Amino acid sequence: MTQISQPERTMRAIRRLRFAPSMSEIDRHGELPAVEAIRSLLDSDDEYIPGDGDAAAVRDWDNANYDELVQWWFERMLTPSAGLHERMVWFWHGHLTSSQQKVSRAQLFGQQQLFRTHALGNFRDLLRAVSIDPAMLRYLDGDGSVGANPNENYARELMELFALGVGHYQEADIRSAAKVLSGWRVVDGESVYDPEAGFDGPVTFLGKRQRWDVEGIVDQVCDHPACAPFITAKLHRFIAGSTAPDDVLADLSRVFIDNNLEIRPVVEAIIWGPTFLDPTPTRVRQPLEWLAATATVLGHRAATPDAPQPRVESWWFDQLAQVPFQPPNVAGWPDDSRWVSAGQVLARTNLLSNVRLPQNILDAVAPTVDAVLRHCALGEVSDQTRQALQTAADNQPADERRLELLLSLAVLSPEFALA
Amino acid sequence: MTSSPPEDPQQPEDPQQSKDPQHGAPEPANESTHHTRRRFLTFLAGGAAGAAGAGAIYAQNSSPSTSSGPGRTGQASPSGTEAPGSTSGAPAAPNTLPASPASTLPTFSGPLRTLVVIELNGGNDGLATLVPYSNDRLAALRPTLMPKPEAIIAIDDDFGITTSLKQNWEQGLALVQGIGIPGGSGSHFEMERRWWSGTSTGSDLATTGFLGRLCDELDQGQPITGLSLGTRRSPAMLSAKPVTAGLTNPSVSWWVNQQNAWFSNLRTGIAGLSNASSADSPTVSVAREGLGSALDFAGVLSNVDVKDITARYPKTALGWQFAIAAEVISADAGVRVIHVTHGNFDTHDSQSGTHEHLLGRLDEALAYFRADLAEKGRTDDVLIATTSEFGRRPQQSGTGTDHGSASMALLAGPVNNGRFGEHPSLKNLDENDNLVPTFTMDEYYATIAEGWLGVPASTLLTNAPPVVPGLLAT
Numbered sequence: 001m002t003q004i005s006q007p008e009r010t011m012r013a014i015r016r017l018r019f020a021p022s023m024s025e026i027d028r029h030g031e032l033p034a035v036e037a038i039r040s041l042l043d044s045d046d047e048y049i050p051g052d053g054d055a056a057a058v059r060d061w062d063n064a065n066y067d068e069l070v071q072w073w074f075e076r077m078l079t080p081s082a083g084l085h086e087r088m089v090w091f092w093h094g095h096l097t098s099s100q101q102k103v104s105r106a107q108l109f110g111q112q113q114l115f116r117t118h119a120l121g122n123f124r125d126l127l128r129a130v131s132i133d134p135a136m137l138r139y140l141d142g143d144g145s146v147g148a149n150p151n152e153n154y155a156r157e158l159m160e161l162f163a164l165g166v167g168h169y170q171e172a173d174i175r176s177a178a179k180v181l182s183g184w185r186v187v188d189g190e191s192v193y194d195p196e197a198g199f200d201g202p203v204t205f206l207g208k209r210q211r212w213d214v215e216g217i218v219d220q221v222c223d224h225p226a227c228a229p230f231i232t233a234k235l236h237r238f239i240a241g242s243t244a245p246d247d248v249l250a251d252l253s254r255v256f257i258d259n260n261l262e263i264r265p266v267v268e269a270i271i272w273g274p275t276f277l278d279p280t281p282t283r284v285r286q287p288l289e290w291l292a293a294t295a296t297v298l299g300h301r302a303a304t305p306d307a308p309q310p311r312v313e314s315w316w317f318d319q320l321a322q323v324p325f326q327p328p329n330v331a332g333w334p335d336d337s338r339w340v341s342a343g344q345v346l347a348r349t350n351l352l353s354n355v356r357l358p359q360n361i362l363d364a365v366a367p368t369v370d371a372v373l374r375h376c377a378l379g380e381v382s383d384q385t386r387q388a389l390q391t392a393a394d395n396q397p398a399d400e401r402r403l404e405l406l407l408s409l410a411v412l413s414p415e416f417a418l419a
Numbered sequence: 420m421t422s423s424p425p426e427d428p429q430q431p432e433d434p435q436q437s438k439d440p441q442h443g444a445p446e447p448a449n450e451s452t453h454h455t456r457r458r459f460l461t462f463l464a465g466g467a468a469g470a471a472g473a474g475a476i477y478a479q480n481s482s483p484s485t486s487s488g489p490g491r492t493g494q495a496s497p498s499g500t501e502a503p504g505s506t507s508g509a510p511a512a513p514n515t516l517p518a519s520p521a522s523t524l525p526t527f528s529g530p531l532r533t534l535v536v537i538e539l540n541g542g543n544d545g546l547a548t549l550v551p552y553s554n555d556r557l558a559a560l561r562p563t564l565m566p567k568p569e570a571i572i573a574i575d576d577d578f579g580i581t582t583s584l585k586q587n588w589e590q591g592l593a594l595v596q597g598i599g600i601p602g603g604s605g606s607h608f609e610m611e612r613r614w615w616s617g618t619s620t621g622s623d624l625a626t627t628g629f630l631g632r633l634c635d636e637l638d639q640g641q642p643i644t645g646l647s648l649g650t651r652r653s654p655a656m657l658s659a660k661p662v663t664a665g666l667t668n669p670s671v672s673w674w675v676n677q678q679n680a681w682f683s684n685l686r687t688g689i690a691g692l693s694n695a696s697s698a699d700s701p702t703v704s705v706a707r708e709g710l711g712s713a714l715d716f717a718g719v720l721s722n723v724d725v726k727d728i729t730a731r732y733p734k735t736a737l738g739w740q741f742a743i744a745a746e747v748i749s750a751d752a753g754v755r756v757i758h759v760t761h762g763n764f765d766t767h768d769s770q771s772g773t774h775e776h777l778l779g780r781l782d783e784a785l786a787y788f789r790a791d792l793a794e795k796g797r798t799d800d801v802l803i804a805t806t807s808e809f810g811r812r813p814q815q816s817g818t819g820t821d822h823g824s825a826s827m828a829l830l831a832g833p834v835n836n837g838r839f840g841e842h843p844s845l846k847n848l849d850e851n852d853n854l855v856p857t858f859t860m861d862e863y864y865a866t867i868a869e870g871w872l873g874v875p876a877s878t879l880l881t882n883a884p885p886v887v888p889g890l891l892a893t
Contacts, residue, residue, distance in 0.1 A: 141767050149816055153767055160606055280700040321667050331608055340706035343665035345713035350671035388691030396684050409688040414706035
């Protein structure tokens with residue numbers, strides 16, 4: 001199809017600018033033209049950063065288990081007004097990732113705070129902060145690296161995965177950066193620099209020979225001509241779901257550079273740009289994104305200690321192969337069509353087959369195709385999807401879990417699996 | 420009925436709670452006929468799969484042989500005589516390889532050869548696996564990392580294998596020395612990408628994986644030809660045709676056998692959602708294929724008794740993957756390539772303990788797997804081969820090792836046991852002080868694909884080398 005309807009444009013904006021579109025948010029923004037809906041969604045975005053008095057900020061996370069940390073975050077994702085900011089926290093967790101494999105819960109929470117603070121802030125500040133963040137020092141072996149024989153792990157990924165991409169640096173640059181980045185340790189959960197263990201001498205890094213510190217290394221990386229295209233291309237892929245055309249990428253890179261690597265302007269440029277509501281849907285919801293949207297559709301809550309049933313239990317994340325704080329490797333999670341492959345469908349169908357809806361959903365959603373599609377923030381679907389749902393509606397008695405059946409098929413549909 | 424691994428507490432609720440006792444189902448809304456394997460969908464959507472064994476399901480689907488090539492036919496056991504050259508596909512860039520017509524490949528019937536690939540992710544240290552224990556140069560480079568004599572089983576005066584692999588060494592292993600990609604980089608992701616995609620140069624960008632292409636060639640219309648176990652489908656399994664799948668847990672298929680109307684309508688609905696249309700975008704097409712393949716493969720899994728098999732294996736991630744692999748192999752369901760993962764071998768720190776632990780886990784789970792295959796009479800049908808993106812640098816760094824180049828690989832099954840090939844020199848290191856590979860990834864892949872599965876390497880690899888003789892005992 002080459003055109004999408006105005007209602008579908010608005011619904012797509014809702015699907016992309018809310019983490020988990022809820023009935024209240026669909027009612028609030030769903031009747032607006034797409035452009036107004038986007039503005040309204042951005043203006044009402046919940047930008048949650050736990051402050052000093054917040055229970056999460058003062059909690060001793062090392063005395064909690066990982067599931068509690070995951071569910072705490074999942075609860076945030078299910079917050080009706082959680083949108084772009086929360087999605088950017090999720091993005092940075094996947095991009096500048098760290099894993100519970102090597103990092104304590106308190107350190108992971110600290111890294112969350114860092115991402116929440118800088119999610120839409122300045123990329124240079126974010127990269128400087130994460131380079132000496134305790135969780136990152138632990139995850140990529142900066143902790144205890146000494147100048148005489150430095151660990152190269154972080155130095156390599158800083159350039160390869162975090163800021164430049166392969167081909168824009170030499171192995172010698174990695175060795176140089178590793179020396180400069182050495183000397184840090186994580187002591188009692190804090191990053192501490194020990195000059196004795198560090199390296200204090202001139203090295204050649206990305207074509208320049210001088211004495212460096214961490215900020216200097218990060219600045220040299222950020223000022224490299226490959227940095228802006230690398231970051232904006234990945235942001236475009238995450239937000240719009242497609243590979244940015246060359247002209248769009250050039251525009252975005254210029255916006256990023258002109259704004260001194262501020263993240264919000266480039267993200268908004270993507271949202272207001274020509275590709276965000278492209279008629280050809282390409283953006284695959286990652287399993288966690290799908291699960292958050294599905295949980296909201298099904299009236300399920302995060303399994304926090306006092307949450308009512310029904311709840312998304314922690315093993316659901318495992319079964320869908322995407323557990324926050326457990327990326328498969330330092331490249332984070334892949335962001336492509338593998339998340340709509342057969343294994344995912346099997347796991348999703350398994351979860352859906354057991355679903356019991358709470359009364360508020362049974363009361364609010366009529367067991368008809370149109371009501372179900374709207375409840376799922378789908379403005380327009382393919383003939384096959386509509387027909388599959390209609391056949392189910394015709395054959396399944398309303399009082400024999402028809403609504404469960406229709407919602408299950410709707411969230412399994414290609415339209416819902418994409419966003 | 421519902422079953423799941425014993426250590427996994429989250430079993431689905433009793434599906435029989437569903438109220439509707441009705442049997443039978445409406446006709447699938449929109450039967451798609453564009454693909455052979457879609458016939459299978461119709462069958463499932465009709466709700467009859469529960470009573471049928473896999474044999475009955477596949478009997479419906481097996482296409483008559485029109486083979487004109489020298490491939491296997493009938494019930495003849497595989498004997499290594501399947502000559503290459505049965506396809507007309509000329510060498511081409513991997514990402515543009517045409518799928519060769521199934522009619523030129525061996526007919527699917529009876530036990531066929533299977534390949535099980537164990538990816539040791541993170542970069543396995545070949546020097547700590549097959550140890551040049553009397554090499555003074557290595558001892559100097561690794562002042563605290565050389566294994567103690569009692570931790571090595573001597574093979575000869577120069578080399579020994581770590582005792583962490585004792586069980587499998589005693590059962591028989593081929594140790595392929597110096598395996599790597601000449602001119603590779605030190606990046607996990609770059610080297611994983613090359614190993615997964617089967618492209619030895621950084622500039623050769625393939626959109627499919629080596630094992631995925633292998634499955635494209637081996638495809639005979641079965642629901643799944645390649646199965647990736649573990650937490651996600653390996654990029655090595657990315658195929659051009661929808662012939663591979665990833666699987667996190669086999670109990671996820673319980674709904675496929677439920678007979679009442681709700682489940683029947685669910686299956687009919689999924690089949691309807693999987694119907695292709697010319698209006699579909701490429702991503703939507705992939706999503707529809709995923710829906711269709713899920714229904715297909717649920718049928719395969721519905722015959723696996725998870726509770727029974729996982730009770731017999733070590734309670735580790737690898738043990739679980741091998742347990743499922745053994746069942747899938749013995750089901751003769753058309754799965755020819757299975758990928759499992761084990762790791763993380765990225766031993767920058769505390770290498771000695773970590774490496775011993777990881778190889779010990781491998782030894783334990785692999786020994787169970789081989790015993791299980793032997794019990795099932797499948798030892799001669801299964802080749803087990805390890806991969807790893809690179810080895811480690813000979814010189815230690817702190818308590819671990821940094822990314823290196825050449826490593827070594829383990830092969831089990833119908834292979835010639837012992838050291839194979841030439842061990843890389845510890846004298847002539849490359850400019851990054853790493854080992855120079857003596858056996859290339861391309862040679863390894865060509866030997867496995869062509870020598871074991873009869874798929875011409877030229878259809879899978881750019882500049883495919885010949886099969887390396889003497890490694891496989893076939």
